[in-house]
Amino acid sequence: MVTLSPIQKRRLRNFRNNRRGFWSLWIFLALFGLSLIAEVIANDVPLVAYYKGDVYFPIVESVPEETFGGFLPTEADYRDSFIADEIEANGWMIWPPIRFSYNTTNYNLEVPSPAPPSAENWIGTDDQGRDVAARVIYGFRISVLFGLVLTILSCIVGVVVGAIQGFYGGKVDLLGQRFIEVWSGLPVLYLLIILSSIVQPNFWWLLGIMLLFSWMGLVDVVRAEFLRARNFEYVKAARALGLGNRKIMFRHILPNAMVATLTFLPFILTGAITGLTSLDFLGFGLPSGSPSLGELIAQGKSNLHAPWLGISAFVSLSIMLTLLVFVGEAVRDAFDPRKN
Secondary structure, three states, X not given: OOOOOHHHHHHHHHHHHOHHHHHHHHHXXXXXXXXXXXXXXXXXXXXXXXXXXXXXXXXXXXXXXXXXXXXXXXXXXXXOHHHHHHHHHHEEEEOOOEOOOOOOEOOOXXXXXXXXXXXXXXOOXXXXXXXXXXXXXXXXXXXXXXXXXHHHHHHHHHHHHHHHHXXXXXXXXXXXXXHHHHHHOOOHHHHHHHHHOOOOOOXXXXXXXXXXXXXXXXXXXXXXXXXXXXXXXXXXXXHHOOOOHHHHHHHHHHHHHHHHHXXXXXXXXXXXXXXXXXXXXXXXXXXXXXXXXXXXXXXXXXXXXXXXHHHHHHHHHHHHHHHHHHHHHHHHHHOOXXXX
């Protein structure tokens, strides 16, 4: 059993006392958890198929069409009328609540795309006939995962750079600050536009490019903590005992510096999500066809006669970012020494 120190208990109590942030965390975790199993919620293959005494799990295995009386050795198309009728005549299928994946085109629409909400497409379809609800679920997942990975990597780089500058000071700090001033002045959007014309952007490419500039937000906070703490008595005592600089930095000073750093993490996460959404909206983000909330906003802008496109993306982003901001406020209260 983990035993919490008195200060950790106080921080946890302060976080719980912020009821808005506390419940926002649970709601966000629930939504994110559902998005992690998006394939079970929205998919164009059944979860389970029973055919002539055999049970298949198409969601995790590729079953050839020949198995269900077809002629092709490729994976069966369960939305095809022949395959669906054959399975229903000799067994049954259990489908996800939404029978579309993020890239599945509905060819049986009664009206031209984008189609309005219906019993089959709960939030309608986009201008390519793809289910909006499925794209929102998958887009929510990729946005949060992108933001989390970028936040973690930015935190690691920013903390290391700030720790080195603050601990050593002098010329190291002076040169580091001048480099950050020059680096932060570069036009990030123009660089992304130029690089997008050379390399086809993808998840990891965008992550690497945005990481080049996102780490600078934490440097000043960590640097200030290390500049303040490097002359404390416990640091001098550690040096007198023969501890190396690395151990002093990351074992003794860093835990104190992380208190201020943790309060910034939810806000860095929201910035990463909005950054990816902005790039997708401008057409310089994820590859075409990827589930993206920014691309859904762009479709809503181009199809003003289909308000469900813009509204669904707006509501999804609003809920996501609002919950994260509330969580950030609760984390800030938890680490505030003035709150008891």
